[in-house]
Amino acid sequence: MRRPRHLSPEERALWDRVAGSATPMNPEARPDPAPLAPVQKPSVVPRDPLPDFQVGQKANVHRPNDLLPGITHRLSNAPVHMDSKSFGKMKRGKLLPEARSDLHGMTMAEAHPELLAFILGSQAIGRRLVLVITGKGKDRDDGGPIPTRNGVLRHQVPQWLALPPLVQAVLQVTPAHLKHGGHGAYYVYLRRRR
Template identity: 75%
Template structure:
């Protein structure tokens, strides 16, 4: 154990001078210290609840309402901002611009279509193409009536999502449904960025 160190005479004199000038934080007074504890909160009264009326799960559900909670794909693409020249965009939507290349994913599975789409888009950009056509088909109605609904036109819905993700998102400037003469809602115009 360490021995306590005693102050020298100079240190003691210095300490006394400092202590004389110090102002106490709480000066001593004759008044008793007030009780600073908070007053107890009164207990909250809970009103009794009315009993629940009888109900069945799903009784207010609208069976005619579609299961898809997202806006239709055509509406989402139409609401997307225009990232290219407005004049060229108008011509493209009216079918006045001719696609420089096309890929037909029609009839492929998702596993087959995805790598084909990536290779086509990135290859087209590398070749300097600006407008290409991606054909997905409108899709068949294959709802088997099960508890989980089957999406109509799986490729048609999946392809724009793939194009919004890397590596394709960096190559694409604009996506819009094709004009009727190029396939209508079963195809997409894809306007590519200039390759660097």
């Protein structure tokens, strides 16, 4: 919204002269009301001052420094889209994967096409449960101010599985049981091909 432009004193005097020489079209009409006074802005409420800080004071080291919950936490809290009895067996490691793809040690550029081909190929031949091994990742903390995540593929594979073209093939993703790789692998339960 544009702010109204206020007239300077010279412009106001000129306007009054022009308006005074004009004849009104409707003599019974009321004259224009006086201009409104400018709106006063509310005063700024001062913020609470920062608490005093002493040199050598201990910082709060117990607060979490990660903004997103871990990938295993997010997958554990994801809604179950498959049969709950089969899901329970799968999480306990009672269902055997029909095939597996080992992405461990690959770069993201190598792993993404491999994952695409594996998942879509598995669905095409009628597989239901497959195992995708990502590895747990190496600890590469360089000591910088921003924390780095362990395991690039471990965090990226669930995101790839949730995006097209793989999302139409995947029914459920969950971390694998310890006997199938634990947090370094994922069970991927596939939809039936229509």
